[in-house]
Amino acid sequence: MEQLKVFDENYTYLRNENRAKVHCEGLWHETFHCWLVDDQFVYIQKRSAIKKDFPGLFDITAAGHILSTETVADGIREVEEELGIEVDITKLHSKGVVQNSIKLPNFIDREFSNVFLYDSTFAASDFSLQQEEVESVHVVERKALIDLFVNEVMTVKCINIFDGTLAEIGLSDFVPHERNYFEQVAHIFKE
Structure with a gap:
């Protein structure tokens, strides 16, 4: 079973625990969140329909537990x-840590999310998706996603980079991060 570092609410390391216990008891732990961006777009993933947690919802381009x-x-x-992209470290920019909680029955996810932007332009051929994790990758205009994340609009249009299909999505189509998380990420996108 995966072991995660457990922290107090001030991000002070306490001990290691298995992932199931961390989510059952709502213990603070670390995650890695990487948003792929370019001057105009943010790339978002649509989670695989077979994922245990939040299947078929839109999410951060690539993320996971540390x-x-x-x-x-x-x-x-x-x-x-998840995406099959070989990372060029010079294009990866740390944007700090955002505290983030998701509370559901039998599942409490309290994260210190280490947020990164990966600044580059991508084509569909650049991706090789891990099918059990990611169904597709979509682009959303950066300004539109900022407006969605700060509640200035209710929906945005996104385009599947593989087949060009257009979809209109709202925050209810995303993994249910806290409002504070979305607002802080929107601020990061503006920088």
């Missing part, structure tokens, strides 16, 4: 595993 044996920088493996 294991107890890993550093925050090791989280870059998520981009490579």
Whole structure:
């Protein structure tokens, strides 16, 4: 079973625990969140329909838990595993840590989300998706996504980069992060 580092609410390390216990008891732990961006677009993933947690919802381009044996920088493996992209470290920019909680029956996810922007333009051929994790990748205009995340609009249009299909999505189509998380990420996108 995966072991995660557990922290107090001030991000002070306490001990290691298995992932199931961390989510059952709502213990604070670290995650890696990487948003692929370019001057105009943000790339978002649509989670696989077979995912245990939040199947079929839109989410951060690539994200995952940082294991107890890993550093925050090791989280870059998520981009490579989920999207098949070999990461150029010079294009990866740390944007700090955002506290983030998701509370559902039998599942409390309290994260110190280490947020990164990966600044580059991508084509569909650049991706090799891990099918059990990611169904598709879509682009959303950066300004539109900012407006959605700060509640200035209710929906945005996104385009599947593989087949060009257009969809209109709202926050209810995303993994249910806290409002504070979306607002802080919107601020990061403006920088």
